[in-house]
Amino acid sequence: MKKKVLEVKDLRINFKTYAGEVKAVRGVNFELYEGETLAIVGESGSGKSVTSNALMKLIPQPPGIYAGGEILFGGRDLVQLTEKEMMSVRGNDIAMIFQDPMTALNPTMRIGYQITEVLLKHKKTGSRSEAKERAIQLLDQVGIPFPEKRFRAYPHELSGGMRQRVVIAIALAANPKLLIADEPTTALDVTIQAQILELMKEIQKKSNTSIIFITHDLGVVANIADRVAVMYAGQIVEYGTVNDIFYNPKHPYTWGLLGSMPDLDNNSNELLRAIPGSPPNLIDPPIGDAFAPRNEYALAIDYEKEPPMFQVSDTHYAKTWLLHPDAPKIPLPEAVARRIEGYQQGGE
Amino acid sequence: MTVANKILEVKGLKQYFGTKKAPIKAIDGISFDVYEGETLGLVGESGCGKSTTGRSIIRLYDITEGQIFFNGKNITEYKSRKDLLQFNREMQMIFQDPYASLNPRMTAGEVIAEAFDIHGLYKNKKERQEKIGSLLESVGLNREHANRYAHEFSGGQRQRIGIARALSLDPSFIIADEPISALDVSIQAQVVNLLKELQKERGLTYLFIAHDLSMVKYISDRIAVMYRGKIVELGEADEIYNNPIHPYTKSLLSAVPQPNPAYERKRVRIPYKHEENKEDAKVIEAKPGHFVYGSDDQVKRWMSS
Numbered sequence: 001m002k003k004k005v006l007e008v009k010d011l012r013i014n015f016k017t018y019a020g021e022v023k024a025v026r027g028v029n030f031e032l033y034e035g036e037t038l039a040i041v042g043e044s045g046s047g048k049s050v051t052s053n054a055l056m057k058l059i060p061q062p063p064g065i066y067a068g069g070e071i072l073f074g075g076r077d078l079v080q081l082t083e084k085e086m087m088s089v090r091g092n093d094i095a096m097i098f099q100d101p102m103t104a105l106n107p108t109m110r111i112g113y114q115i116t117e118v119l120l121k122h123k124k125t126g127s128r129s130e131a132k133e134r135a136i137q138l139l140d141q142v143g144i145p146f147p148e149k150r151f152r153a154y155p156h157e158l159s160g161g162m163r164q165r166v167v168i169a170i171a172l173a174a175n176p177k178l179l180i181a182d183e184p185t186t187a188l189d190v191t192i193q194a195q196i197l198e199l200m201k202e203i204q205k206k207s208n209t210s211i212i213f214i215t216h217d218l219g220v221v222a223n224i225a226d227r228v229a230v231m232y233a234g235q236i237v238e239y240g241t242v243n244d245i246f247y248n249p250k251h252p253y254t255w256g257l258l259g260s261m262p263d264l265d266n267n268s269n270e271l272l273r274a275i276p277g278s279p280p281n282l283i284d285p286p287i288g289d290a291f292a293p294r295n296e297y298a299l300a301i302d303y304e305k306e307p308p309m310f311q312v313s314d315t316h317y318a319k320t321w322l323l324h325p326d327a328p329k330i331p332l333p334e335a336v337a338r339r340i341e342g343y344q345q346g347g348e
Numbered sequence: 349m350t351v352a353n354k355i356l357e358v359k360g361l362k363q364y365f366g367t368k369k370a371p372i373k374a375i376d377g378i379s380f381d382v383y384e385g386e387t388l389g390l391v392g393e394s395g396c397g398k399s400t401t402g403r404s405i406i407r408l409y410d411i412t413e414g415q416i417f418f419n420g421k422n423i424t425e426y427k428s429r430k431d432l433l434q435f436n437r438e439m440q441m442i443f444q445d446p447y448a449s450l451n452p453r454m455t456a457g458e459v460i461a462e463a464f465d466i467h468g469l470y471k472n473k474k475e476r477q478e479k480i481g482s483l484l485e486s487v488g489l490n491r492e493h494a495n496r497y498a499h500e501f502s503g504g505q506r507q508r509i510g511i512a513r514a515l516s517l518d519p520s521f522i523i524a525d526e527p528i529s530a531l532d533v534s535i536q537a538q539v540v541n542l543l544k545e546l547q548k549e550r551g552l553t554y555l556f557i558a559h560d561l562s563m564v565k566y567i568s569d570r571i572a573v574m575y576r577g578k579i580v581e582l583g584e585a586d587e588i589y590n591n592p593i594h595p596y597t598k599s600l601l602s603a604v605p606q607p608n609p610a611y612e613r614k615r616v617r618i619p620y621k622h623e624e625n626k627e628d629a630k631v632i633e634a635k636p637g638h639f640v641y642g643s644d645d646q647v648k649r650w651m652s653s
Contacts, residue, residue: 043532219605260537262566274537
């Protein structure tokens with residue numbers, strides 16, 4: 001059994017607005033083991049970024065409120081820590097990679113300084129010259145050519161892909177146990193994205209870091225994840241290994257996401273299976289299953305009672321009444337079934 | 349494929365920015381045709397010149413060199429207001445960012461009707477309301493939405509307004525510049541479906557500019573791959589995907605992640621090493637309808653590897 005690094009229990013985050021209190025995260029549970037990658041997928045507003053920011057206690061309070069739950073990391077509940085105690089966790093035990101490398105870096109400081117700052121702050125190295133040596137090592141490790149020269153460069157002198165490598169180097173500086181990556185490749189071109197994903201996997205192999213990878217791109221999820229959590233309207237609606245989610249999806253929302261993507265191998269002229277409508281307003285979340293109004297397979301109970309997490313297998317869970325023993329058996333939508341069949345034939 | 353009319357012919361288009369001494373060659377001599385009723389996908393990475401191409405064609409820029417024929421007429425020579433107005437009625441654009449491309453101080457109805465005023469159409473108030481309403485309905489919105497402001501809509505709805513505006517003058521040709529890149533996956537599918545349906549109903553021709561290769565393949569009949577201001581490969585969508593010739597196209601395709609874990613475990617990215625363009629480089633028809641930019645030797649070498 002692998003070592004558990006992080007356990008999130010019934011996490012709830014609200015935001016106070018003039019229109020009312022937005023329930024952005026509504027009871028999220030998950031675990032993360034040593035050396036694995038958990039991908040959190042969802043659309044904008046599903047609560048995936050709020051969840052990851054909450055782990056680092058980066059939710060501004062006010063307007064944010066930790067309305068309940070626990071974040072168990074290294075034997076402590078992060079929710080209960082003071083801001084001062086959190087300072088020694090951030091960048092040290094838990095590090096974060098953000099979406100836009102230009103805004104994550106300070107444009108007025110040389111990149112070398114921005115890396116050594118982390119090392120000196122968390123007392124990972126003794127002297128400045130030692131820190132510099134380590135920083136150059138890190139730049140080399142993330143694949144930046146001429147690291148000694150680049151040490152003195154400013155962020156604007158680097159390309160987008162190189163900047164994101166610098167952000168990764170900063171995140172890795174203190175050897176964190178947990179790396180949170182919030183859409184780290186979304187702002188990059190596909191060829192650069194592929195390089196960054198390769199880099200992250202390589203680093204993980206070497207240092208056995210656990211990664212939480214936030215993305216909306218299912219292709220990226222298939223590439224990097226060991227396990228996947230699908231979020232909708234502030235909750236995890238399906239949770240399982242990457243194979244569970246892509247080859248045996250159980251939640252109609254997951255079906256919708258898979259069906260919305262065009263299939264590269266299949267050149268059909270039919271329309272995509274778009275999910276109708278748009279996500280609910282979380283100031284006043286719908287009673288019952290939040291996905292019901294957009295779900296063509298919705299049952300009467302979906303409008304009355306929130307479904308529990310049903311267990312599909314040892315690793316696979318889904319939050320839909322369709323898995324109740326008394327529910328009608330709904331076969332996979334044909335387009336999704338055909339695609340999965342195609343994957344399994346061509347993929348193995 | 350039946351012989352279709354060439355609705356757009358681009359010949360030797362160049363668009364340079366910056367100074368004469370050190371020009372930035374955003375588009376460095378490209379030629380291609382678009383046939384009536386088809387969708388031509390233009391793909392490439394940021395900075396390759398794909399958006400500049402779209403903007404040059406619709407005359408948002410004055411081009412440096414080359415000719416653009418639309419319905420057989422050279423539009424780069426258009427000078428008079430009358431000619432330009434007529435051209436703008438035929439060709440319209442959908443922009444990437446539905447947040448930036450709608451004036452926040454105008455209602456959806458005003459955004460859509462702005463073109464009517466410029467072109468002196470639908471002066472009768474009732475007729476005008478009717479046209480706005482039918483446009484909103486044709487993009488899947490309600491007539492009541494005409495009185496709302498941009499901030500009252502979601503991203504997908506805003507993009508629908510952007511599409512309704514592009515359709516307001518009944519154009520025959522639409523340039524869609526990354527129309528779905530700013531949208532969520534499930535909403536992307538809605539908008540792509542809408543574009544496909546509108547094309548069928550109205551016989552529209554699209555120049556679809558995007559970096560998302562899987563969506564481009566899905567929506568396009570033919571695809572042009574751009575790299576450093578040049579079109580390096582052009583052909584039928586399936587042909588480009590299944591039998592790419594130019595090493596840049598191969599590299600680009602090998603980098604696209606697929607929603608299939610088993611495939612992803614095996615996928616090997618092909619890195620691209622930039623080859624300087626040879627002096628005798630030209631557009632070569634390697635197979636019928638499949639064009640590659642390179643020298644004879646290069647293309648021979650690429651095809652055998």
